[in-house]
Amino acid sequence: MVKERARILVVGGGYVGMYTALRLQRKLKHELGRGEAEITVVTPDPYMTYQPFLPEAAAGAISPRHVVVPLRRVLPHCRVLIGEITAVDHAKRTATLATPATAEEGTGPRQLPYDELVLAPGSVSRTLPVPGLAEYGIGFKTVEEAIGLRNHVIEQMDIASSTRDPAIRDAALTFVFVGGGFAGVEALGELEDMARYTTRYYHNVEPEDMKWILVEASGRILPEVGEEMGRYAVSELRRRNIDVRLETRLESCADRVAVLSDGSRFPTRTVVWTAGVKPHPLLAATDLPLTARGRLRCTPRLAVEGVPHAWAAGDAAAVPDVTAGPGQETAPNAQHAVRQAGLLADNIAHSLRGEPLETYAHAYVGSVASLGLHKGVAHVYGRRLKGYPAWFMHRAYHLSRVPTFNRKARVLAEWTLSGLFKREIVSLGSLEHPRAEFELAAGGKPSGDGTDHTDGKRAQDPRRQEGGDDPFG
Ligand SMILES: Cc1cc2nc3c(=O)[nH]c(=O)nc-3n(C[C@H](O)[C@H](O)[C@H](O)COP(=O)(O)OP(=O)(O)OC[C@H]3O[C@@H](n4cnc5c(N)ncnc54)[C@H](O)[C@@H]3O)c2cc1C
Numbered sequence: 001m002v003k004e005r006a007r008i009l010v011v012g013g014g015y016v017g018m019y020t021a022l023r024l025q026r027k028l029k030h031e032l033g034r035g036e037a038e039i040t041v042v043t044p045d046p047y048m049t050y051q052p053f054l055p056e057a058a059a060g061a062i063s064p065r066h067v068v069v070p071l072r073r074v075l076p077h078c079r080v081l082i083g084e085i086t087a088v089d090h091a092k093r094t095a096t097l098a099t100p101a102t103a104e105e106g107t108g109p110r111q112l113p114y115d116e117l118v119l120a121p122g123s124v125s126r127t128l129p130v131p132g133l134a135e136y137g138i139g140f141k142t143v144e145e146a147i148g149l150r151n152h153v154i155e156q157m158d159i160a161s162s163t164r165d166p167a168i169r170d171a172a173l174t175f176v177f178v179g180g181g182f183a184g185v186e187a188l189g190e191l192e193d194m195a196r197y198t199t200r201y202y203h204n205v206e207p208e209d210m211k212w213i214l215v216e217a218s219g220r221i222l223p224e225v226g227e228e229m230g231r232y233a234v235s236e237l238r239r240r241n242i243d244v245r246l247e248t249r250l251e252s253c254a255d256r257v258a259v260l261s262d263g264s265r266f267p268t269r270t271v272v273w274t275a276g277v278k279p280h281p282l283l284a285a286t287d288l289p290l291t292a293r294g295r296l297r298c299t300p301r302l303a304v305e306g307v308p309h310a311w312a313a314g315d316a317a318a319v320p321d322v323t324a325g326p327g328q329e330t331a332p333n334a335q336h337a338v339r340q341a342g343l344l345a346d347n348i349a350h351s352l353r354g355e356p357l358e359t360y361a362h363a364y365v366g367s368v369a370s371l372g373l374h375k376g377v378a379h380v381y382g383r384r385l386k387g388y389p390a391w392f393m394h395r396a397y398h399l400s401r402v403p404t405f406n407r408k409a410r411v412l413a414e415w416t417l418s419g420l421f422k423r424e425i426v427s428l429g430s431l432e433h434p435r436a437e438f439e440l441a442a443g444g445k446p447s448g449d450g451t452d453h454t455d456g457k458r459a460q461d462p463r464r465q466e467g468g469d470d471p472f473g
Contacts (some may be wrong), residue, residue, distance in 0.1 A: 006037045006352050009095060009114035010078075011085045011282070013043025013071050015334055016120035016314035018403070019341030020348075025077040027349040032077050037352070039078040040112070042085050042097060046071055050402050052334060053411070054146040054183075055370065059190035060424040064143050066410045069403045088286040090117060090310055116309050116348055119288070119296060120341075123277035123315035123332060132254035137273040140183050149272065153191055154198065154427030156269060160209070161202050167267065174211040174268040176258045178250045180221030184274035185233060186370055188214055192242060193372030198425045213243045215250050215260060217275070224333070224367035225379040232386050233369070233377050240372075277332060279316055291318045295329070301357040302344045311348060313340035323363040336362065338401070368394040 008024065010017050021041050031037040047068035056062045071080050083099030086109060095117070098109040125139045138152070139145050156172040163169050175195075177188040196207045214221070214237065220230045221244070234244050249261040250271070258266045279294040288304050289297040295318035297305040302319060304310035313319065315332035319340065330336045339362050347357045366380040368390060376391030378384070385393055395415065402408055418424075 004115075004352075005035075006031075006115045007113065008037065008039045008116045008118065008348065009112060010039065010041045010118040010120065011043075011088075011095065012118075012120035012122060012314075012316075013041055013045065013048050013080070014120065014122050014314070015048070015337035016122075016316075016341045016344070017041055017043060017118070018048040018069065018071060018074070019338055020118055020120065020313070020345045021075050021078050023342055023345035024348060025075060027345055028352075029077075031352075039075075040081060040114070041071065041075060041078050042081045042083055042095075042112070043071065044082065044084050046080065046082055048403065049143050050398075050407075051141070052182075052186075052398050053402065054140065054143065055186035055190040057143060058140075058146040058150045058187060059194040059373075060150060061190075061373070061418055062411055062414055064147050066407055066414065067143050067146075069407060074404060085112075085121070085282060086285060087282075088117065088119070088288070090287050090307060093117075093309070116352075117311065118344065118348070119283070119286070119304070119310065119312045119316060120314050121280035121282045121316055124280055125273060126276040126278040127273065128275070130250055131252040132256070133250075133271070133273060136253050136256060136269075137271050140187050140272055140274050141277075146187075148432060149187070149191070150194070151427040151432070152270065153195055154425065157195065157198060157202060157205055158427075161205050169209075170211075171256065171267040171269050173205070173209050174213070174258075174266050175270045175272070176213045176215065176250070176253075176266060176268050177272045177274065178215045179273065179275035180214060180216030180218070180244075180246075181274060181276065182222070182224065182367075182369060184214065184216075184272070185222055185237075187272060187274065188212060188242065189237065189371035189375065190373075192240065193375075194423065194425075196240075197423050201425060208241065211243065211266065212241070213245065213258075213266065215245050215248050217247065217249050219246050221246070222367075222369055222377065225369055225377050226366070226384070229377040229379045229384055229386065233371060236371055236375060236377075236386075277315060283316060291329075293318070300359045300361070301347055302340060302360055303347070303357070311344055313337065313344045319360060322359060322361045330360075330362075331364065333367075334401075335364065335367075368397050370394045 010021050024039055028037045047070050049068050053062055053067040057064050057067045083097050085095045086098050087096040093114055095112045096109045097112045160169045160172040177184045192212045199205050199207050222230045222233050237244050251261050252259040253271045258268050291297050296312040298312050298317045298319045299305055300320050300322050302311055302313050304312055314337035319330045321328040321330045343360050350357050368378040370376045374388050374391050376394045377386050378390040378393050
C-alpha cells in the first residue's frame with residue numbers, strides 16, 4: 001500500500017529504463033491495479049537495444065530485430081510514450097515532452113507532470129573537435145548505426161571490386177576505427193571477420209587488399225578485461241593483419257583522409273568513432289545537481305543527492321562505488337546498469353511505502369569481449385580465458401543476459417542456423433532509402449538531402465556523386 005498516489009515518470013527505455021519499469025510493474029502490481037500508482041516510460045524508440053549484441057548484428061550473426069526488445073510488449077502495465085524529454089523542472093515536478101505528434105501538430109512540446117522521476121537517458125558518443133569528424137564519422141551506439149555500418153562495409157567492397165581507379169579502391173578498402181574500448185574492438189573484430197569471409201565471393205578482392213586500422217590514444221585496449229588479456233587482444237588482432245596503433249590519435253579526417261598523430265595518412269571512406277561516451281545533454285537541461293563530468297550526482301541508494309523524489313542509475317548517474325575506495329564511481333556499463341535498475345525499482349517501492357532504502361553495492365566481476373567468430377577474451381571472477389573458450393563464454397553470458405525468453409530463443413536459433421549454413425553476406429543498404437528507386441522512376445530528385453545514397457547500386461546513374469558527404473555513402 002503506498003502512502004500517496006504516485007505518477008512515476010521513467011525517462012529512457014534502455015537498460016535502466018526498461019529494467020526499472022519491468023520491476024516496478026511487478027512490485028507495484030496491486031497499486032497499479034487500484035489506480036494508486038501509474039508508470040509512464042518516455043523513450044525516442046519503442047524498443048530497448050541490447051547494445052552488447054550490436055557488433056554481432058553488424059556482422060550479420062544476429063538479425064537487427066532480435067537485438068531489440070519491444071517495450072510495449074514487455075511493459076503491458078506501463079504507459080509507453082514515444083518521444084523525448086527535452087527539459088525537466090523538478091522543483092515544479094514537470095518534464096517537457098516532444099513527440100513526433102507534437103511536431104506534426106505544431107503545438108510545441110507538452111508539459112508532463114509527475115510525482116517520482118527516474119532519469120535514465122544514458123550517454124552519447126564523446127566526440128572531439130577533429131576536422132571532418134562531424135561530416136564523415138560513423139558512430140556505433142544504435143542498431144541503425146550497426147546495420148548501416150555493415151551495409152556500408154559491403155558496399156565499399158563492391159566499389160573496390162568495380163572501380164578501375166586504384167586510389168578509389170584503396171580508400172574503399174581502408175577501414176579506420178577510433179577507440180579501443182568494447183564497442184570499437186568488438187565492432188572491428190566482427191566486421192573484419194565478416195569482410196574477410198565475404199572476399200570469397202569477390203573475384204578481385206583478397207583479404208590482404210583490405211586495411212583495418214585501430215587507433216587508440218592510450219597504451220592499451222579493452223581495459224575492462226585487464227592488462228594481460230588486453231595485450232593478448234592486441235596480439236590476436238595484429239596476427240590477423242589488423243594495424244593496431246596504440247598511443248595514437250586521429251587528428252583529422254577532413255576530405256576523407258584519416259590523419260593520425262604519428263604522421264601517417266590514410267585515404268578512407270570509413271571512420272568509425274567509438275572513443276568513449278559522455279553523459280546525455282538532457283541532464284544539463286534539468287535543475288538537478290551534476291558532477292564536474294556532467295553525470296547526475298547520486299547517493300548509493302540511487303536517489304539524486306539532496307533532491308526528494310528524483311532517482312537515477314546507469315550511464316547518466318554518478319553512483320558512489322561503495323565496494324571501491326572513496327571518491328570512486330561505478331563505471332558506465334551494462335553490468336552496473338542492470339543491477340542498479342533492479343535496486344532502483346525496489347527503492348522507489350520502499351520509499352512509496354515508507355520503508356527504509358537499500359544501498360547499491362556491486363563489485364565489478366570482469367568482462368568478456370568477442371574478437372570475431374570463435375575468437376575472444378575474458379577476465380571474469382579472476383579467471384582469464386582467450387580464444388574459443390572466451391568467445392563461447394561471451395555468447396553464453398550474453399544469451400543468459402539478453403532480456404526475455406522470446407529473444408533468447410530467437411538469438412539461439414540464429415546462432416544454430418548460422419553454424420549450419422554459410423554466413424549471410426548480403427548488404428541491404430537501399431533499405432535506408434526505400435524511396436530512392438521510385439523517386440528516380442518518377443523523375444524526381446534522387447534524395448531530398450542532395451547526397452548520394454546509392455553507392456554501388458546505380459553506378460551508371462549520371463546523378464551519382466562520387467564521394468558525397470554522407471558517411472554511409
Ligand atoms: C556497442 C556497445 C557494446 C557494449 N558492450 C557492452 C558489454 O559487452 N558489457 C557492458 O557491460 N556494457 C557494454 N556496453 C555499455 C552498455 O550498453 C551501457 O553501459 C548501458 O546501455 C547503459 O544503460 P543506460 O540505461 O544508462 O543507457 P542506455 O541503455 O543507452 O539507455 C538510454 C535510453 O534513453 C533514451 N533516451 C535518450 N535521450 C532521451 C530523451 N531525451 N528522452 C527520453 N529518452 C531518451 C535512449 O533512446 C535509450 O533508450 C556497450 C555499449 C555499446 C554502445
